[in-house]
Amino acid sequence: MQWPKLFRALAVVCCLLLSVGVAVAQTAxxxxxxxxxxxxxxxxxxxxxxxxxQGKNGGVRIESTNPGDLPQFTLxxxxxxxxxxxxxxxxxxxxxxxxxNAPFQVYAKAVNGLFRVGATSxxxxxxxxxxxxxxxxxxxxxxxxxxxxxxxxELESIDEHAEYMWDKxxxxxxxxxxxxGDQSQINVGAQQFGMLEELEKAHIYIEQLHNQxxxxxxxxxxxxxxxxx
Numbered sequence: 049m050q051w052p053k054l055f056r057a058l059a060v061v062c063c064l065l066l067s068v069g070v071a072v073a074q075t076a077x078x079x080x081x082x083x084x085x086x087x088x089x090x091x092x093x094x095x096x097x098x099x100x101x102q103g104k105n106g107g108v109r110i111e112s113t114n115p116g117d118l119p120q121f122t123l124x125x126x127x128x129x130x131x132x133x134x135x136x137x138x139x140x141x142x143x144x145x146x147x148x149n150a151p152f153q154v155y156a157k158a159v160n161g162l163f164r165v166g167a168t169s170x171x172x173x174x175x176x177x178x179x180x181x182x183x184x185x186x187x188x189x190x191x192x193x194x195x196x197x198x199x200x201x202e203l204e205s206i207d208e209h210a211e212y213m214w215d216k217x218x219x220x221x222x223x224x225x226x227x228x229g230d231q232s233q234i235n236v237g238a239q240q241f242g243m244l245e246e247l248e249k250a251h252i253y254i255e256q257l258h259n260q261x262x263x264x265x266x267x268x269x270x271x272x273x274x275x276x277x
Contacts, residue, residue, distance in 0.1 A: 188237040193221070193245035196252065206253050221245040 080087040087093030089100035099108065110119040120133030122145075129145040138156035143149070161169065164179040195201055204212070209220065218224050221242035225232040 186237050186240075188241070190237065190241050193241060193248060196245060196248045203249060203252060206256070209249070209253075219243075219246045221249070 080091050080093060082093050085093035085096055087098045089102055090098055112119045118133055118135060120131050123130045131143040131145050133141055135141055140154040141150045142152035159182055161181045166175045167179060168174050168177060169179040169181050212220050222239060223242060225234055
């Protein structure tokens, strides 16, 4: 075998590959490794992965062609692992892999514009608004406050309720708003629960007043009847 000729051929191939690599590195679609950083579409990456789109739509694509292979993106730090993935049913899931739960899920075929932050339901900008195009269900461990109808429930009198209301400037079951700095906060589930309790108690008070009125009307009718006699 003629080794000198082989070495010369390998040298030519290496030079060609090197020249091609240099040419590619000078284009906008370059894959560049700069220290520990990788750049796509840029020759000067400033992060571990730096992607630059120049006059094109695109991004990062993770695709599964096998139904059993679920695409996912994993973020790991010493005490916690998070995953963003799509499950076998097509649901987008944000998972706390360390705790083993998925606090945020978007199911397949969710209606268009279901959840918007910083926009109205029509898409108009509104930085202080969260819009939901559909129904909102809030899970809670609290049960309905139907206990107010139980004979054992100690319902405060109308006078006691009114005294508390005017003194505290809020209804007893609703509670005052939480204040964090100059911002007021409310627990939506607890507030709705308290409002329902106050509404049910109000109907009890209405019935009490109705019975009192009926009793007074009966007494008045009896007095008028006795006068006529």
